[in-house]
Amino acid sequence: MSSAGRIRPGSTYTGVATAYEAEDGDGACLFGPSPDLMIAAMNTTDYETSRACGAYVLVRAANGKSITVRITNECPLPCAPGQLDLSQQAFAKLADLKVGRIPITWQLVSPNTSETMSIRYKTGSNPYWCGIQSIGHRNPVARLEVKTDGGWRQLPRTEYNYFISADGSGCGKAIRITDIYGERLTITGIALRPNVVQPTGVQFARH
Incomplete structure (x- = not known):
């Protein structure tokens, strides 16, 4: 399972849950x-x-x-390893919000979903610089590559959840996304249209 990061399938993590006002649910993952x-x-x-x-x-x-x-957001320090800051709506399903903090265990799951993934190019993307993100994937994404004249090229990932082609190579071309289980999906027909969510019709398998 080399492509999994710290959050590995089959592992159970221990920590605390706290709660925050999630508003519309947007967060650091953009x-x-x-x-x-x-x-x-x-x-x-x-x-x-x-x-x-x-x-x-x-x-x-x-x-x-x-x-x-x-997971749609990042909880900076003092959030400790293992801690999850739940939306108030989610926390309330586990305990009264007034409690504030509860001990929890958590693990990665690969849920049943009828949805397929989408791709979005970052605002400001053009043929000379682009950022690409995957939305609605069932399993965590381990790698995103773009097709270039020289073959597939892996793009670096930012903390705001976009994969960046700093010199524009591969922008607007085929995209290949790999999940932490090693399944690789190749996506074509995604236009270089900034800030438009474009459906792909594909989805990773359940585990």
């Missing part, structure tokens, strides 16, 4: 408003330069209640 508010901010250590963005985690409280949330 996905935009969330269709639901079952979301959370991941502590900086486990956020791992946005590798955690879009991950689904099953959160269990000591009282036996559980909830699945999607």
